[in-house]
Amino acid sequence: xxxxxxxxxxxxxxxxxxxxxxxxxxxxxxxxxxxxxxxxxxxxxxxxxxxxxxxxxxxxxxxxxxxxxxxxxxxxxxxxxxxxxxxxxxxxxxxxxxxxxxxxxxxxxxxxxxxxxxxxxxxxxxxxxxxxxxxxxxxxxxxxxxxxxxxxxxxxxxxxxxxxxxxxxxxxxxxxxxxxxxxxxxxxxxxxxx
Amino acid sequence: xxxxxxxxxxxxxxxxxxxxxxxxxxxxxxxxxxxxxxxxxxxxxxxxxxxxxxxxxxxxxxxxxxxxxxxxxxxxxxxxxxxxxxxxxxxxxxxxxxxxxxxxxxxxxxxxxxxxxxxxxxxxxxxxxxxxxxxxxxxxxxxxxxxxxxxxxxxxxxxxxxxxxxxxxxxxxxxxxxxxxxxxxxxxxxxxxx
DNA sequence: GCCACAAGCTATGTCTATTAGCTTTCAAGC
DNA sequence: GCTTGAAAGCTAATAGACATAGCTTGTGGC
Numbered sequence: 001x002x003x004x005x006x007x008x009x010x011x012x013x014x015x016x017x018x019x020x021x022x023x024x025x026x027x028x029x030x031x032x033x034x035x036x037x038x039x040x041x042x043x044x045x046x047x048x049x050x051x052x053x054x055x056x057x058x059x060x061x062x063x064x065x066x067x068x069x070x071x072x073x074x075x076x077x078x079x080x081x082x083x084x085x086x087x088x089x090x091x092x093x094x095x096x097x098x099x100x101x102x103x104x105x106x107x108x109x110x111x112x113x114x115x116x117x118x119x120x121x122x123x124x125x126x127x128x129x130x131x132x133x134x135x136x137x138x139x140x141x142x143x144x145x146x147x148x149x150x151x152x153x154x155x156x157x158x159x160x161x162x163x164x165x166x167x168x169x170x171x172x173x174x175x176x177x178x179x180x181x182x183x184x185x186x187x188x189x190x191x192x193x194x
Numbered sequence: 195x196x197x198x199x200x201x202x203x204x205x206x207x208x209x210x211x212x213x214x215x216x217x218x219x220x221x222x223x224x225x226x227x228x229x230x231x232x233x234x235x236x237x238x239x240x241x242x243x244x245x246x247x248x249x250x251x252x253x254x255x256x257x258x259x260x261x262x263x264x265x266x267x268x269x270x271x272x273x274x275x276x277x278x279x280x281x282x283x284x285x286x287x288x289x290x291x292x293x294x295x296x297x298x299x300x301x302x303x304x305x306x307x308x309x310x311x312x313x314x315x316x317x318x319x320x321x322x323x324x325x326x327x328x329x330x331x332x333x334x335x336x337x338x339x340x341x342x343x344x345x346x347x348x349x350x351x352x353x354x355x356x357x358x359x360x361x362x363x364x365x366x367x368x369x370x371x372x373x374x375x376x377x378x379x380x381x382x383x384x385x386x387x388x
Numbered sequence: 389g390c391c392a393c394a395a396g397c398t399a400t401g402t403c404t405a406t407t408a409g410c411t412t413t414c415a416a417g418c
Numbered sequence: 419g420c421t422t423g424a425a426a427g428c429t430a431a432t433a434g435a436c437a438t439a440g441c442t443t444g445t446g447g448c
Binding site for chain 3: 223224225235236239244245
């Protein structure tokens, strides 16, 4: 299939992600990847356009993994149950991979259709989960944003060690979930009155 | 006072912050700062230990500015009103300086007492604002975390352009604030029953 | 068995941070 | 007013990063 060492774009991304998981995105360097791959640094350019391109591929992969995770968590559940499951899955993913937070917070460049579609997809899962609440379109957008913002913010602060105090973080997250479910329910109820 | 060009640590940080605001934290380089300061790159080491130290000083300054902003917003208000004002101020700061998000999400190194104190201070403002709700200590911690997570998450996603859809972001934030105020109120009420 | 191309390589250029050591300027003390 | 000392600048040099150019080699298809 390919001459010499069987390196592929996928393999390069996988190695890069290893480094990110171990030491954070700022520690990612082509030299380190090359070393792990057992290859000279310029050889990587056969599989990846450059460091910027590689970072983009990492983001793409993380976003898609997150979408898949959320989709899995949401299937077979509905309403408040589904919202809670979504929140738990999002947090769990970022607890498992604390250094991937940035990949989920950086917006795609305009013109990057592939990454745009991927990020859209994660919002789409939340959107679908909120459908049974009976929002109209604009309200569903607002509610999705709130849900995503709160859960992402929590997971990010937790992942970056931002919660210094000794109080149980899991309990804090339970409170957040309750607030969200209640808030979304109330928002839906308020809507139906008019 | 000082020989030659009046450069100080403060001035270096200010120039660095300019670059961060214009082009983002990843674009920050000592070479660029030196150019703007009209100085050779190694001269910066007379005012700053190195790039890592400079980044830390930037974080410190941003965190302190945010604390001050929040404190100002909260003074003279109470309860739900104060919570909303805090949220608005947080979001407004990050709208004004969208590329400073990272400075507010990175946890200080253990052993960095100065930065730890500073980050603690921003949580402290939220903590104070929640006092009138009558939480016990642990609950106040949970509520503070929720408030901070939701508002920070929203502001970050907005700042990084994560809200792709055309629906009004301000309106989404109003929904979030309502959810938070209501959620915090409910959480306080539930507590008092026992 | 040959050939084309993909996937490696080495060499090189440019940019970065950082250290070492020199020079200059200001200002304080006599 | 001169000296002197330290702070703040400089140049030179090292090491490591990304990136490009062009060469070499192995492998799969015919």
